[in-house]
Amino acid sequence: MFNRDTDIGQIRFSPGVIERIIKDAVSGCDGKVTLENYKGRYMGMVSGAGYSLDETKEGLDIIIYIVIAFGAGISRYTRQIIEYVTDNVENVMGEKPHSVKIIITGVQSKKEKVKRHIEVTESGIVEEQ
Numbered sequence: 001m002f003n004r005d006t007d008i009g010q011i012r013f014s015p016g017v018i019e020r021i022i023k024d025a026v027s028g029c030d031g032k033v034t035l036e037n038y039k040g041r042y043m044g045m046v047s048g049a050g051y052s053l054d055e056t057k058e059g060l061d062i063i064i065y066i067v068i069a070f071g072a073g074i075s076r077y078t079r080q081i082i083e084y085v086t087d088n089v090e091n092v093m094g095e096k097p098h099s100v101k102i103i104i105t106g107v108q109s110k111k112e113k114v115k116r117h118i119e120v121t122e123s124g125i126v127e128e129q
Helices: 015-027 074-091
Strands: 002-006 008-012 033-035 053-056 060-069 100-109 113-121 124-128
Touching: 008 015, 008 060, 008 074, 015 033, 015 074, 033 100, 053 113, 060 074, 074 100, 074 113
Parallel strands: 060 100
Antiparallel strands: 002 008, 033 060, 053 060, 100 113, 113 124
């Protein structure tokens, strides 16, 4: 549960609210992006798969794990997901998340998936391993 104190009391947000925002963001990527777990394995519609949430003193930190289709624009789709998640979390919770990071765990071609570890934040690609 994520709690927010307001002038009229405390509001509690379940992780399912943020999960729905993340899934909506990914579904808006024309089928070029799928949610994966941190090991790069497809988890279907399993709750909690494909992202992690951490509430810190600075705010909510969100990490989203994805596989992207070969040839799809990494910067285009990651920027789209980060903006969607940031804007909608702010609309729902009344506060922007402290950070939204995407980790690309693989690149999917028609025949195979190649493992990668590319970290992307609002400022762009941070690290590729």
